[in-house]
Amino acid sequence: MSDSPVLVLGARGKTGRRVVARLDRLGHPFRAASRSGGTRFDFADRDTWGPALDGAGAVYLVPMSEAVPAATVEEFLAAATRAGVRRVVLLSARGAGGAADPYQEPVELALRATGLEWTILRAAWFAQNFGEDLFLEPILSGELALPAGEGREAFVDAEDIADVATAALVQDGHAGEIYELSGPEPVSFRTAVEMISEVTGRPVRYTALETSRFTAALTAQGVPPEAADLAAELLGRIRDGAGEHVGDGVRRALGRDPRSFADYVKTAAAAGTWGN
Template structure:
């Protein structure tokens, strides 16, 4: 592939998040000038404050668009449309958007990016491996019991490192414009099977149980999770885990010419770094 953006500034939105942090690190390692888009950055970016957008977009030619907290939340399409206009007006030529596999709301936002006039690539991701060790669910896994409003529905969990590798390729190389990459791991697992593999490879028993969505919401509230996050998680779990996303896809292979990372390899590495220890 031909490298096209090594000397141009790239804005990485949600640049301290699971994928954004990895994208920024990889771009920096390639010598690509990066501006991290976050509220705490030297040049702040805040999705809820459009007055921060012009400075964040100044001099930018490529954008990794990761919307926080999720493209399924109310108001996301309006924010994405406004941002795309601001980006095009600022001279942005290329945009890679992180999307959710099987999410209608996310795909509506994809359509906005595709119609914006930029060179676009869509990265539709399955549930991240790293949700088990880098988010609120890590504490439950560490405590030995994860309970979610999801039954025996398999999910082809994907590594955030694979997502970042695909995003960086799309940001820095030719040949990815106009592509929609559905990114998954190589095999599907139920949540119970995933906890079983963590138990097997770490020697620490982690149980899984299914709970009613109302019980799930109450439990999160008792743990101090904000109402808007509870509503989002409940919606995602009760909507997306109906089997629509159960089959693995070939997006990583299509984008990078290699196989995606397996969940068992992730477990071994995460455990070696001290994940899931109280």
């Protein structure tokens, strides 16, 4: 890969900021893009696309947290091609059995239809959801209540995602690859909070909640009904066994095993994630 800058979208997000840190350590030029600060980028503001893409050789594409329509991503990819971008690494999400997530599949297809060097990262649920936003407040309050039953998910460490993404962005040999990124074993939410409780000494319990009570609680907090329904649907997939599958993407991309959820908990606890 040339020394052209890597455009990192979502540079303040869980994986984006980790990719930026790795590129910085490597001494590889990059552009940290977000809605504010650094390089300004917003999928909804096409005037930001050109300056962000100018001179970039590769793009770390993170549309999933933005709920960006596939047509918009397709338009962006066309703009990237015109700007001379050669390589795109897409952070996607996995569906049942490691297949494409139905919500992300149109974006994957749009990327694969380009003439760019593409790599797709189909990630499991992030281990960091327990310590950085999604589940943090419930854990600090002492109860995580979700409609996931006793289903298990092979939670992936965002550090592993960033390692694979960085390798695919700056090294050859990853073009045309679809990497399913997960942890080494599936873990239930009950077991996950028990691990956190044991390591931190903080009492935390998991409650398997009915879907209707979960969505009602979210909407009462001001979450739009469609977003509450989507969250319930995704957690329901875990309840029904969709998260059990263990992917081999970290091993194929990096030649090592992925980090375990237990390793994540120890590292996060040592950093004071849960206030211990």
